[in-house]
Amino acid sequence: MSELSVKAAELDTADELAKLRSQFVLDTVSDHAADAAGVYLDGNSLGALPMAVPGRVEDVVRRQWGELRIRSWDESGWWTAPERIGDRIAPLVGAAAGQIVVGDSTSVNVFKAVVGAVRLSGEGRNEIVVDATTFPTDGYIAQSAARMTGCTVRAVAPDDVPSALGPRTAAVLLNHVDYRTGRLYDLPSLTSSIHEAGAVAVWDLCHSAGALPVGLDEHGVDLAVGCTYKYLNGGPGSPAFLYVRRDLQDRFDSPLPGWNSHVDPFGMRPEYEPAGGAPRGRVGTPDILSMLALEAALEVWEGVPIETVRTKSLALTDFFLECVAAYVPEGRVECVTPLVHADRGSQVALRCDGAREVMRRLIARGVVGDFREPDILRFGFTPLYVGFGDVERAVRVLAGVVG
Numbered sequence: 001m002s003e004l005s006v007k008a009a010e011l012d013t014a015d016e017l018a019k020l021r022s023q024f025v026l027d028t029v030s031d032h033a034a035d036a037a038g039v040y041l042d043g044n045s046l047g048a049l050p051m052a053v054p055g056r057v058e059d060v061v062r063r064q065w066g067e068l069r070i071r072s073w074d075e076s077g078w079w080t081a082p083e084r085i086g087d088r089i090a091p092l093v094g095a096a097a098g099q100i101v102v103g104d105s106t107s108v109n110v111f112k113a114v115v116g117a118v119r120l121s122g123e124g125r126n127e128i129v130v131d132a133t134t135f136p137t138d139g140y141i142a143q144s145a146a147r148m149t150g151c152t153v154r155a156v157a158p159d160d161v162p163s164a165l166g167p168r169t170a171a172v173l174l175n176h177v178d179y180r181t182g183r184l185y186d187l188p189s190l191t192s193s194i195h196e197a198g199a200v201a202v203w204d205l206c207h208s209a210g211a212l213p214v215g216l217d218e219h220g221v222d223l224a225v226g227c228t229y230k231y232l233n234g235g236p237g238s239p240a241f242l243y244v245r246r247d248l249q250d251r252f253d254s255p256l257p258g259w260n261s262h263v264d265p266f267g268m269r270p271e272y273e274p275a276g277g278a279p280r281g282r283v284g285t286p287d288i289l290s291m292l293a294l295e296a297a298l299e300v301w302e303g304v305p306i307e308t309v310r311t312k313s314l315a316l317t318d319f320f321l322e323c324v325a326a327y328v329p330e331g332r333v334e335c336v337t338p339l340v341h342a343d344r345g346s347q348v349a350l351r352c353d354g355a356r357e358v359m360r361r362l363i364a365r366g367v368v369g370d371f372r373e374p375d376i377l378r379f380g381f382t383p384l385y386v387g388f389g390d391v392e393r394a395v396r397v398l399a400g401v402v403g
């Protein structure tokens with residue numbers, strides 16, 4: 001046994017979250033021929049399946065839909081699921097109840113949030129500032145939101161945002177963690193700069209929700225969106241969430257005012273009168289099958305503090321980097337994820353020549369990460385089910401593939 005595999009075993013023994021792994025459907029090492037196989041480091045693209053989900057979905061389909069049919073909107077709590085599940089996510093992102101609604105894709109919620117933010121901003125403000133390194137969908141949608149609201153878009157590196165703000169800035173759309181590099185941005189300080197400039201802050205939490213504390217209420221974030229199929233393990237295409245801070249809810253003017261966000265949906269009135277509170281962010285009929293799969297997936301969080309998840313996440317990424325330094329031939333990969341904890345999300349991105357082929361070979365050997373253009377090997381660490389032994393084995397395979 002190598003020194004690092006002994007260290008991995010010790011870290012796994014001391015890990016208070018290790019017991020949660022059995023609540024997920026994952027490969028075991030023996031599912032693969034290679035000794036280092038069966039390591040899932042792609043929970044930042046699609047979280048693993050929680051054991052509770054298949055049985056719940058079966059019940060929703062067979063009993064709630066099959067037997068109760070239309071009655072399930074009330075009797076099975078279908079109608080109120082978007083707010084109920086929003087309240088389940090709330091503590092994980094530091095929000096009090098009543099401010100998060102679940103539904104639609106992240107892209108759709110980015111649209112609601114950015115247009116809503118411009119409409120909340122003051123007279124004469126007509127510029128939307130967008131993170132220049134953003135996940136593409138946010139940039140595309142900001143462009144469209146700008147055309148619709150008479151704004152222009154300015155793409156700015158997140159570090160330069162404070163100096164780019166001015167009396168024209170209406171809204172600022174930023175990613176909390178960069179999807180490619182894993183860089184974590186300083187949400188408290190950027191939010192306060194945005195507020196000092198009199199603008200509205202919109203945060204995309206796709207790569208931080210469920211991975212680290214966000215503190216939405218504490219830091220006075222205005223609006224936020226996030227997806228639930230990464231660190232929240234809601235399943236492929238599970239509905240996203242929208243946060244609108246409580247004191248802004250009455251002024252939040254959604255650009256998608258569907259009947260589900262009407263104050264009296266079954267009044268079927270021709271005039272739109274928005275509901276109060278989080279339901280104002282709803283649009284049309286919720287996607288119940290996906291939504292209730294997500295609700296079952298969230299049960300694994302019972303009694304799990306997000307701070308404990310963050311501590312383990314940093315320990316996992318530190319240990320990954322320690323193994324890379326020890327096993328991978330020098331100069332073969334370069335870490336583009338910040339080494340400083342305060343700047344690191346829950347992933348490690350390594351620049352590597354021939355990264356696409358390297359990732360293909362890693363996946364063939366059971367170590368699953370992502371390739372991201374142009375030359376990035378991306379590894380995501382979900383503390384609920386990734387262990388230190390996984391990390392050591394994955395890096396051993398990586399060293400073999402690139403060596």
Ligand SMILES: Cc1ncc(COP(=O)(O)O)c(C=O)c1O
Nearest residue numbers: 105106107135137179204206227
């Ligand atoms: C930061 C970020 N924003 C938005 C999205 C897009 O979300 P969706 O496909 O759910 O609309 C993703 C991932 O797909 C993402 O990583």
Ligand SMILES: Nc1c(O)cccc1C(=O)C[C@H](N)C(=O)O
Nearest residue numbers: 044045046135179180206237372
């Ligand atoms: N949403 C995805 C999908 O439908 C297929 C494959 C990957 C994804 C992703 O979520 C990609 C992810 N947002 C990323 O950070 O690259």
